[in-house]
Amino acid sequence: MPHLLQVWPSIIKRLKEAEQVLLLSDYDGTLTPLAARPELAVLGQEARHTLLRLSRQDKYIVGIVSGRSLSDVAAIVDLPQLLYAGNHGLEIAGPDLDFVHPEAKSLGETRGLLLHDLQEDLSLLPGVFVEDKGMTLSVHYRLAADDLAGEIESRFNTAVSPYLKPGGWKTSLGKKVFEVRPDIPWDKGKAIAYLQDAYPRASLTFYFGDDITDEDGFEVVQSGGGIAIFVGQARQPTKALYRVDSPQEVLQTLQLIGQQ
């Protein structure tokens, strides 16, 4: 998988040809290094200024597509000019957009029960915490000892099993996090397709991401002729055709794009 900068001349050509560009990125592990707790993954000032400068150019529509809740990601990035898709796209907001997936909204009652069960079974384990993200729930264990991982997984599976059914809930895995999400056909890829429909003048889409849930985004972007960039080491499996090494290189790439 080539590094994005190895093919940079062809990227510049495509940037110049596009009337408008949808510039989308995941947040954790992509714009900021992964942190022990979500609230510690703060966006650097340089990255914030770069995103702000890009969003002020008519050519670029800048958005963040995150597994965090919409209110959380919008607050931590703190740039009202940007688009935000939270909870893997179940909620989307921007200067002219306001979307909440209707089926996800209707699962509120069982979500409360599920949250209660997860807290009861998991939150007393050292280094584990259960996060209520409004429409989805996450069990974080980055701070837990490695030899607890099996125990955490088995308790998680036991707690969620009564809720797993079509039209109910489903689980997904991230880096040191288990997630429970509404079992509806919606993901980061669908959210990106929604944004592409909302901005038909944007003929080119970029998407940067580092984790498993970003793969749906990579697929949608590349099937529409866009540019998907995996953030991480080359040996990790991904559908993205290009990669950069780190959040620092994502920032450098965004700065290069801004200079075009």
Ligand SMILES: [Mg+2]
């Ligand atoms: Mg990520």
